[in-house]
Amino acid sequence: xxxxxxxxxxxxxxxxxxxxxxxxxxxxxxxxxxxxxxxxxxxxxxxxxxxxxxxxxxxxxxxxxxxxxxxxxxxxxxxxxxxxxxxxxxxxxxxxxxxxxxxxxxxxxxxxxxxxxxxxxxxxxxxxxxxxxxxxxxxxxxxxxxxxxxxxxxxxxxxxxxxxxxxxxxxxxxxxxxxxxxxxxxxxxxxxxxxxxxxxxxxxxxxxxxxxxxxxxxxxxxxxxxxxxxxxxxxxxxxxxxxxxxxxxxxxxxxxxxxxxxxxxxxxxxxxxxxxxxxxxxxxxxxxxxxxxxxxxxxxxxxxxxxxxxxxxxxxxxxxxxxxxxxxxxxxxxxxxxxxxxxxxxxxxxxxxxxxxxxxxxxxxxxxxxxxxxxxxxxxxxxxxxxxxxxxxxxxxxxxxxxxxxxxxxxxxxxxxxxxxxxxxxxxxxxxxxxxxxxxxxxxxxxxxxxxxxxxxxxxxxxxxxxxxxxxx
Numbered sequence: 001x002x003x004x005x006x007x008x009x010x011x012x013x014x015x016x017x018x019x020x021x022x023x024x025x026x027x028x029x030x031x032x033x034x035x036x037x038x039x040x041x042x043x044x045x046x047x048x049x050x051x052x053x054x055x056x057x058x059x060x061x062x063x064x065x066x067x068x069x070x071x072x073x074x075x076x077x078x079x080x081x082x083x084x085x086x087x088x089x090x091x092x093x094x095x096x097x098x099x100x101x102x103x104x105x106x107x108x109x110x111x112x113x114x115x116x117x118x119x120x121x122x123x124x125x126x127x128x129x130x131x132x133x134x135x136x137x138x139x140x141x142x143x144x145x146x147x148x149x150x151x152x153x154x155x156x157x158x159x160x161x162x163x164x165x166x167x168x169x170x171x172x173x174x175x176x177x178x179x180x181x182x183x184x185x186x187x188x189x190x191x192x193x194x195x196x197x198x199x200x201x202x203x204x205x206x207x208x209x210x211x212x213x214x215x216x217x218x219x220x221x222x223x224x225x226x227x228x229x230x231x232x233x234x235x236x237x238x239x240x241x242x243x244x245x246x247x248x249x250x251x252x253x254x255x256x257x258x259x260x261x262x263x264x265x266x267x268x269x270x271x272x273x274x275x276x277x278x279x280x281x282x283x284x285x286x287x288x289x290x291x292x293x294x295x296x297x298x299x300x301x302x303x304x305x306x307x308x309x310x311x312x313x314x315x316x317x318x319x320x321x322x323x324x325x326x327x328x329x330x331x332x333x334x335x336x337x338x339x340x341x342x343x344x345x346x347x348x349x350x351x352x353x354x355x356x357x358x359x360x361x362x363x364x365x366x367x368x369x370x371x372x373x374x375x376x377x378x379x380x381x382x383x384x385x386x387x388x389x390x391x392x393x394x395x396x397x398x399x400x401x402x403x404x405x406x407x408x409x410x411x412x413x414x415x416x417x418x419x420x421x422x423x424x425x426x427x428x429x430x431x432x433x434x435x436x437x438x439x440x441x442x443x444x445x446x447x448x449x450x451x452x453x454x455x456x457x458x459x460x461x462x463x464x465x466x467x468x469x470x471x472x473x
Contacts, residue, residue, distance in 0.1 A: 007431040009392055011441065019440035019450065026454055027432050027461035028401025030408075031165035034382075034413040034424060035469045036195065036250065036306060041169045041179035043155045043421065044192055051153075051239060054144040055080055055095040061419045064114045072108055074101065076323060103137035113391040113430070120426035125158075128211045155421065158189050162425050166191040166471055170250055173198035173237045174215040177244050193245035196238055196303065199252050202237075202290045204273035205283035207325070213274065218254055225274075227267040240452050247470045248304040248357075251294060254333060256309045256340040259288040260347070289344075294395055295348045295356065302353065304469050308386065310335045310361035332361035332388060337369045349377035355468055357412050359383040363397060371405035381468055390417065392425070395434045408456060413464030428461075435460040437465065 003012060042131070051057050059065055059079060066079050077083065078101060109115040122128040122140070126147050130136050147153050159167070171177060171194045180194050200212045217224045220233040229242040238249070261269070269286045272278050278286075291307070298305045313449040314320040316329035337358070348354055356379050358370060366382075374380045382402055385394040394422050402411065416427040439453040439460075448456070466472050 004201070010013040010431065010437045010438060016437070016440045016444055019443050021451055022458045023436035023439055024433055027436070027457050028429070029163070030458070030462045033165050033413070033426060033430050033462060033465045033471065034167040034416055035248070035412075035465045035467075035471070036168055036415055037424075038170050038419040039167060040419070041171075041183070041192060041194075044159065045179050045182045047147070047188070049155050051148040053095040053099075054141055054148070054405040055098045055102075057144075057148065057422070058118070058420070059098060062114075063326065063328040064112075065102070065103065065109075068104060068108055068112070068114070069102070070319075070328060072105065074105065076319070076327065081323055081327070085322075090203060096138065097337070097443050099141045100137045101337075103132050103140070104134045106132045114394070116430060117420075117423045117426045121222075121423050124425065125422050137353060145428075156188060157189060158422065164190070164419055164424070166193060168193050168195050168246075168248065168469075170195045170197050171241070173201050173234065174212060174219050176219060177241070177448055191245075193247065194241050194251050196246055196249040198234060198249070198294070199253070200238075201234070202251070202271070202287065202294075203253070203283065204278050204286050205280070206277075210274060210276060212269050226265075227263065227270040230270060232347070234293075235297060235301075238297055238303060242301060242303060246303065248306055249294060249298065250306045250308065251288055251291060252308045252311070253291065254310070254312060255284075256337050257284060257288040257305070258291050258341060258344040259285055260292055260343055261285065261289040271418075279388045292344050292347060295344055295354065298356075299348060299351055299354050302470070303316065304355045304357060305440065306357045306383065308357065308359045309337075311387070330387075335360055335362035335365055337365055337373060341373065344352060345373070345377055349379050351379045353380040355381055357383045359386040361389070361395075363389060364400070366398065366401035367405065371402040374402075374410040375406040384414050384431070385414065386413070386417065391433055394432060395431060399435075399438050408459065409464070411464060412468035413460055413462070415465065430462045432457075 005012065007017060007021070010017050019215045058082060066076060066081060069079060070076060078098070080095065080098045126144060128140055128143055130140065132140065151157065160200070169192065173196060177194050180192065185194055200206050201216050206212070213224050216233050220236045222229055222236060223231040224230050224233050266286065266289055268284045269278065272282060295305055310332050311330045312333045313330045314325055319329045321328050358380065360370060370382055374382045384390065385398045389398070414428060414431040416424050418424060418427060436457055439448070439457055442448045443450055444455050
C-alpha cells in the first residue's frame with residue numbers, strides 16, 4: 001500500500017506508524033531553530049524585496065539542482081548561471097525557457113532530497129499541489145510568479161509564517177554586518193544573528209588572500225602586517241560579531257589536520273603568504289595551526305566553533321574558471337579525525353565551556369572515529385548530516401552510526417544549511433519526520449520506551465540545537 005503524504009517518510013508497519021505519528025505530532029509545530037545557513041540577510045532588510053523570477057528564487061542559487069542537470073549534459077549557461085566574463089550589456093536569459101528545461105528534466109530528481117524539498121515547498125508554502133512536469137511547467141511558473149509579487153510572500157512575513165525562532169546567517173570575517181545593523185534599527189522583532197566565518201582570511205591558499213587581508217585591516221582598524229597584528233584583527237572582528245548577536249563561528253577545511261606552530265613559525269609562513277609565495281605544505285600547516293587558534297579564541301570569548309571537513313572544492317577546473325566558486329563541483333574526500341584532531345583535543349578537548357561542532361562528508365568515520373571521540377571529549381559535539389547526506393537515508397544512517405556510541409546528547413540537533421530560504425520548513429520537516437520514525441523503531445525493538453522517545457524527539461527537533469549554540473537566553 002502506498003504511503004499517504006500525511007505519513008510520508010514513516011514506516012508502513014502499523015505499530016511503528018502509530019508511534020511515529022504520535023511522536024511527530026509532538027514536534028511538527030515547534031518553532032524552527034536555524035542555527036547554521038546561508039540565507040542572504042539583505043532580503044530580510046527590505047520592506048519590499050524583489051525575489052525576481054521563480055528561476056532566480058529556486059534554480060540559480062541552488063547547486064543541488066543545477067549540478068544534477070549539468071551531470072546530464074545541460075550547460076550552466078542554459079540554466080541562467082552567470083559566468084565570470086558575462087557583462088551587463090548581454091541580453092538577460094529567458095527565465096521561462098530555463099524553467100521549462102528544468103521541468104522537462106525533473107524526472108532526474110526522482111528519489112533525491114531536492115525532489116522531496118521542492119515538492120513539499122511548492123505544496124506547503126506556495127499552495128501548488130501539482131507534480132512538476134513538462135506539460136504544466138508554464139502554469140506552475142505563472143502561479144509562482146503571482147505569489148512572489150504578493151505581500152504575504154515578503155521575506156519577513158514568510159519568516160513569521162515559518163515560525164522561525166532564530167536564524168543564523170554566515171558572514172565573512174570582513175563583513176561590516178550593515179544588514180544586521182539595519183534590521184536592529186528597523187524595529188522588526190525577528191531574531192537574525194550573524195556567524196563569524198574567517199576562511200577567506202585564514203586559508204592562506206584562498207583566492208585573493210592578500211586583498212582579503214587588506215580588507216581585514218580596514219574593517220578592524222588594525223594594520224595587519226605581522227602575524228601578531230593579524231591575530232589581533234581576528235580577535236577584534238570576533239568581538240564585533242559577538243556584540244551583533246553571534247554565538248558561533250564557522251570554519252571549512254579539506255582535512256581535520258591540526259598542528260601547533262610557534263609564533264616564529266607562524267610569522268614566517270604568514271609573511272610568505274602576504275608575498276604570494278606559499279607552498280601547499282605552508283597552507284596545510286597554517287590552516288591546521290589556525291584551527292587551534294580559533295579554538296583558543298572560542299575558549300576565551302565563548303563562541304561555538306563549527307568545523308566543516310571533507311569537501312574537495314571546485315573539483316572541475318573548467319567550471320571554476322568560467323563560473324567561479326561553489327558551482328556544484330565540490331566532491332567529498334576520505335577523512336581522518338583520530339590523529340588529525342589530536343593536537344587540538346590535547347589542548348582544548350577537556351574544556352567544559354568550549355563547544356566544537358564537527359561536520360563531515362565521510363560517513364565511514366562516524367561510527368569508527370567521530371562517535372567515539374564525541375563520546376569522550378567534553379568539548380566535542382557532532383553536527384547533523386551535512387550537504388550530500390542531509391537526506392532521508394543519510395539522516396537514518398547518521399542515527400544508526402553515532403547514537404549507540406556517542407549518545408544523542410553529544411549531537412546538536414538539526415540545521416538546514418541552505419541558501420534556499422523557502423525550503424527551510426521542508427528541510428526541518430524531513431528531519432522531524434525521520435527522527436520520529438527512527439525513534440518509533442527503537443521503541444518497538446525495546447531499546448527505549450515511549451516516554452523517553454517523546455522527550456528525545458523534542459530534543460532532536462528543538463532543544464539540542466538551542467543548547468549547543470547557546471541560544472537559550
